[in-house]
Amino acid sequence: MKSVKLKPRELAVRILTEVERGSYSNLSLNRHLTAEISREDRALITELVYGVIKHRIRLDYVLSKFSKIGLNDINPIILNCLRVGLYQILFLDKIPDYAAVNESVNIAKLYSKKAAGFVNGVLRNVIRSKDGIDYPDRVKDPLRYLVVYYSFPKWMIRRWLDLFGFEFTESLCKAFNEKPRMCVRVNELKINKTGLQAFLDKEGVVHNPGLFLEEALYIDDGPPLTELDSFKNGYFQPQDESSMLVARALGAASGETVLDVAAAPGGKTTHLAQLMKNSGRIYAWDIHPHRVQLLKETCQRLGVSIVYPEVRDARVPDKNLFGKFDRVLVDAPCSGLGVIRRKPDIKWTKKPEDIPVLKREQLQIIRVSSQYVKPGGILIYSTCSIEPEENREVVKEFLKENRDFDLDDIRPHLPEALSADVKEQYGYIQIYPNLHSIDGFFIARLKRIR
Numbered sequence: 001m002k003s004v005k006l007k008p009r010e011l012a013v014r015i016l017t018e019v020e021r022g023s024y025s026n027l028s029l030n031r032h033l034t035a036e037i038s039r040e041d042r043a044l045i046t047e048l049v050y051g052v053i054k055h056r057i058r059l060d061y062v063l064s065k066f067s068k069i070g071l072n073d074i075n076p077i078i079l080n081c082l083r084v085g086l087y088q089i090l091f092l093d094k095i096p097d098y099a100a101v102n103e104s105v106n107i108a109k110l111y112s113k114k115a116a117g118f119v120n121g122v123l124r125n126v127i128r129s130k131d132g133i134d135y136p137d138r139v140k141d142p143l144r145y146l147v148v149y150y151s152f153p154k155w156m157i158r159r160w161l162d163l164f165g166f167e168f169t170e171s172l173c174k175a176f177n178e179k180p181r182m183c184v185r186v187n188e189l190k191i192n193k194t195g196l197q198a199f200l201d202k203e204g205v206v207h208n209p210g211l212f213l214e215e216a217l218y219i220d221d222g223p224p225l226t227e228l229d230s231f232k233n234g235y236f237q238p239q240d241e242s243s244m245l246v247a248r249a250l251g252a253a254s255g256e257t258v259l260d261v262a263a264a265p266g267g268k269t270t271h272l273a274q275l276m277k278n279s280g281r282i283y284a285w286d287i288h289p290h291r292v293q294l295l296k297e298t299c300q301r302l303g304v305s306i307v308y309p310e311v312r313d314a315r316v317p318d319k320n321l322f323g324k325f326d327r328v329l330v331d332a333p334c335s336g337l338g339v340i341r342r343k344p345d346i347k348w349t350k351k352p353e354d355i356p357v358l359k360r361e362q363l364q365i366i367r368v369s370s371q372y373v374k375p376g377g378i379l380i381y382s383t384c385s386i387e388p389e390e391n392r393e394v395v396k397e398f399l400k401e402n403r404d405f406d407l408d409d410i411r412p413h414l415p416e417a418l419s420a421d422v423k424e425q426y427g428y429i430q431i432y433p434n435l436h437s438i439d440g441f442f443i444a445r446l447k448r449i450r
């Protein structure tokens with residue numbers, strides 16, 4: 001059966017079933033959302049897939065109250081039919097409840113009449129009682145309430161309650177469940193901002209200015225980005241504003257020699273090249289060959305010619321390069337717990353035991369990479385995580401064992417609206433989606449003082 005023949009909800013059920021079997025949701029969506037599918041249908045399928053992934057615990061909690069069969073005993077495809085139907089009933093106002101039920105029943109019919117009857121019965125029962133669903137008590141059992149109502153694994157909520165307390169954790173959960181806006185960076189090597197805005201207007205794209213940065217634009221509606229001529233011509237690069245702050249914080253100037261040790265797919269490398277006006281040299285490494293290939297393609301599309309990509313393991317030191325770089329960027333592999341808005345699978349794929357493993361790897365990478373910085377040079381350490389172990393603890397441990405480095409004031413390199421949030425010692429910033437409306441990120445600026 002070819003995907004293009006499937007109806008949007010059928011396709012959503014199929015993608016969700018693939019994701020449960022181990023596919024990444026974004027890759028599965030890209031594979032199935034072919035050009036033949038209308039813009040509206042693509043938007044609906046994406047909404048249903050991400051919605052069900054984001055709200056899985058809450059959906060299953062409600063279903064288990066209305067199903068006589070235990071959820072583990074339901075065929076995975078039928079269970080996803082139920083989840084897709086329920087997601088529309090609970091979260092999408094624009095779809096009438098009866099339409100959501102009928103569509104799920106029709107998909108179930110493809111499997112068996114009995115399954116269709118079951119789906120119909122469960123969803124109709126939910127509709128009758130949807131305003132009186134009994135969730136865990138917010139005051140008496142805050143942990144379980146947050147887990148169920150916002151659908152996060154218990155270990156994450158426990159960790160955040162310890163770190164931030166209830167109010168902040170709840171607002172963090174809400175922000176992570178919001179639909180992220182698509183942000184792009186104007187590629188000033190090829191076009192200026194007004195030029196790009198005019199081009200996007202002609203392509204029927206609805207765009208709005210960045211929240212913090214001149215070079216950022218939000219794309220709020222329009223055709224799929226990668227199909228636009230403005231994309232193919234390399235006039236912009238999809239990138240969140242948080243991620244753009246990293247290259248800004250490094251502060252590289254034209255003509256300098258820069259090393260980016262974990263560079264693929266190249267969002268920050270190509271931003272650096274832009275800030276350096278495509279003059280100087282950027283050595284860009286990544287451990288994964290297929291990702292280095294992506295980086296090369298991005299450089300080519302954006303007209304960046306000062307990047308020297310290489311497949312390399314940043315944990316392995318290269319003595320010949322010690323002290324050779326004006327600036328080094330360590331955009332470390334991390335848990336990604338700051339970007340759950342964009343990658344909801346992270347809720348279910350990351351485990352608490354991953355964090356100490358990542359921390360060890362991050363420390364290894366920063367220790368080795370710091371040796372490439374010239375005396376007086378700058379080292380940036382960044383992650384898209386909000387976990388202190390991967391962030392300020394890595395920096396703290398690194399500084400404790402490296403008297404050659406010190407924190408350097410990051411504030412002059414940040415937009416004013418954010419520099420106010422930099423805490424004493426002024427060397428780093430932690431960005432949270434609930435406070436700043438951009439992805440969760442950590443950026444530390446260190447200087448080699450000896």
Ligand SMILES: C[S@@+](CC[C@H](N)C(=O)[O-])C[C@H]1O[C@@H](n2cnc3c(N)ncnc32)[C@H](O)[C@@H]1O
Pocket residue numbers: 243261262263264265266267268269285286287288291312313314315331332333334
């Ligand atoms: C956060 S991502 C980098 C994103 C990139 N800087 C950008 O802005 O597009 C981290 C990268 O580190 C790479 N990586 C993981 N372990 C590595 C290692 N030991 N050496 C070099 N790269 C590594 C991963 O393949 C991944 O591409």
